Amino acid sequence: NFVLTQPHSVSESPGKTVTISCTRSSGTIASHYVQWFQQRPGSAPTTVIYDDTQRPSGVPARFSGSIDRSSNSASLTISGLETEDEADYYCQSYHSGTYWVLGGGTKLTVL
């Protein structure tokens, strides 16, 4: 099995751009798709990025996903930060193509 490591917290000002990383401990980040979930306080998670780079309908284009083979990591980038983006963000991929592996979550503060 492998671990997905995220920074515990990040903070940035409204209107700026922030990037949250998700580093895979072993195996290749490109071997299985990565998803990103947003969880606002007191709410259920929602999917903001799936299949590495795809945005579900209704998710603003300010959200983008990417993978970097050289660092074996995935990234979620949010541009033009808004206060409503303040939330916990989780990355998720698959072990053996089936079992979910979840990152520990990153708390985004927009201050």
Add this chain to the structure above:
Amino acid sequence: QVQLVQSGAEVKKPGSSVTVSCKASGGSFRTSSISWVRQAPGQGLEWMGDIIPISSVVNYAQKFQGRVTITADESTNTANIEMRALKSEDTAVIYCASRAMGDGNSKWGQGTLVTVSS
């Protein structure tokens, strides 16, 4: 557009069992993959297992193997998760999430709070 509605909050005694249900509407229940994820108070998300109704294939996280059973009823488009031998540490919100096979875009239920207390 898939919508998932979960059953209501539960309060259970240690050693007892709980079943949480997740009813899907819209989309194709049969060809979806339904995952169960829990979140203890103040903690991160933890995957418990999933089921693919059309094949009845069920996968469990090693941590929950033997203590959790996931089922699906195609007649009612409902997935269920049963957890047995509850401990206080099992107090958590349990979420279901559904995605079409071959599609990573998961839709989430609203969550069900399970409280285990004597």
